[in-house]
Amino acid sequence: MTASVATRTEVAAKAVDVWKIYGTGEAQVHALGGVSVELEKGHFTAIMGPSGSGKSTLMHCLAGLDAVSRGEVYIGDSKITGLSDRGLTNLRRTKVGFIFQQFNLLPTLTAEENILLPLSISGRKPDQAWFDTVIETVGLRDRLKHRPSQLSGGQQQRVACARALVSRPEVIFADEPTGNLDSRSGAEVLSFLRNSVRDFGQTIVMVTHDPNAASYADRVIFLADGHIVDELHAPTADAVLDRLKRLDKAV
Numbered sequence: 504m505t506a507s508v509a510t511r512t513e514v515a516a517k518a519v520d521v522w523k524i525y526g527t528g529e530a531q532v533h534a535l536g537g538v539s540v541e542l543e544k545g546h547f548t549a550i551m552g553p554s555g556s557g558k559s560t561l562m563h564c565l566a567g568l569d570a571v572s573r574g575e576v577y578i579g580d581s582k583i584t585g586l587s588d589r590g591l592t593n594l595r596r597t598k599v600g601f602i603f604q605q606f607n608l609l610p611t612l613t614a615e616e617n618i619l620l621p622l623s624i625s626g627r628k629p630d631q632a633w634f635d636t637v638i639e640t641v642g643l644r645d646r647l648k649h650r651p652s653q654l655s656g657g658q659q660q661r662v663a664c665a666r667a668l669v670s671r672p673e674v675i676f677a678d679e680p681t682g683n684l685d686s687r688s689g690a691e692v693l694s695f696l697r698n699s700v701r702d703f704g705q706t707i708v709m710v711t712h713d714p715n716a717a718s719y720a721d722r723v724i725f726l727a728d729g730h731i732v733d734e735l736h737a738p739t740a741d742a743v744l745d746r747l748k749r750l751d752k753a754v
């Protein structure tokens with residue numbers, strides 16, 4: 504069944520029977536126990552599940568931030584499992600964008616410099632028209648010369664979104680991107696992420712524990728105990744909450 508799906512849709516990232524085992528002997532933890540998933544290009548996918556279910560581990564393995572114990576990971580057509588450190592670094596710079604809960608902006612750089620950093624590190628020049636589009640979309644035109652400390656949390660996260668988007672990566676990975684934001688700023692960031700999928704065909708994978716945040720996605724994948732146990736398409740916050748309650752009972 505997986506094979507027929509692969510022929511119909513373009514896949515931005517996929518995991519094939521991925522295991523992640525931390526530690527050895529008695530202290531061994533099976534953080535992922537054979538996860539296979541395909542993430543479609545131009546889709547917004549949310550990953551949910553109880554704390555400790557392997558959400559961050561799965562995202563880190565998909566993004567090439569963490570090596571798998573077994574199985575294979577692909578970004579686009581490229582197999583990233585087994586790449587050298589240099590190959591992985593190059594892949595993360597060119598094909599992957601990140602948005603973190605803590606924003607992870609460099610405090611000494613302006614918003615504009617932060618946004619352009621991934622491009623300048625890899626020696627690339629921004630496409631001016633695309634840069635302007637991104638800045639307009641996130642509404643940061645009059646904040647470009649400000650440093651992170653001069654921006655609200657919501658504005659800082661919009662800078663991080665612009666930074667992820669400006670290099671037009673194959674996939675953007677976001678780990679609890681609204682976890683540190685009030686509900687209004689969170690809604691702004693989520694709308695922006697959803698619009699970048701709709702308007703620019705960006706692929707986004709987001710870890711969240713918030714059913715309302717997940718309702719912005721096209722698809723929700725539910726993890727429990729290192730396994731994918733359920734999924735929802737075109738989710739509403741109520742439907743997500745309902746599945747989470749069932750999962751909690753089962754665990």
Ligand SMILES: Nc1ncnc2c1ncn2[C@@H]1O[C@H](COP(=O)(O)OP(=O)(O)O)[C@@H](O)[C@H]1O
Binds near residue numbers: 558
């Ligand atoms: N570096 C690590 N060393 C040992 N165990 C880890 C490490 N990272 C995560 N784990 C364990 O792996 C499991 C999954 O963790 P994680 O992916 O962070 O879950 P989630 O993001 O869903 O809360 C947990 O049991 C966690 O304690």
Ligand SMILES: [Mg+2]
Binds near residue numbers: 558559560
């Ligand atoms: Mg986590």
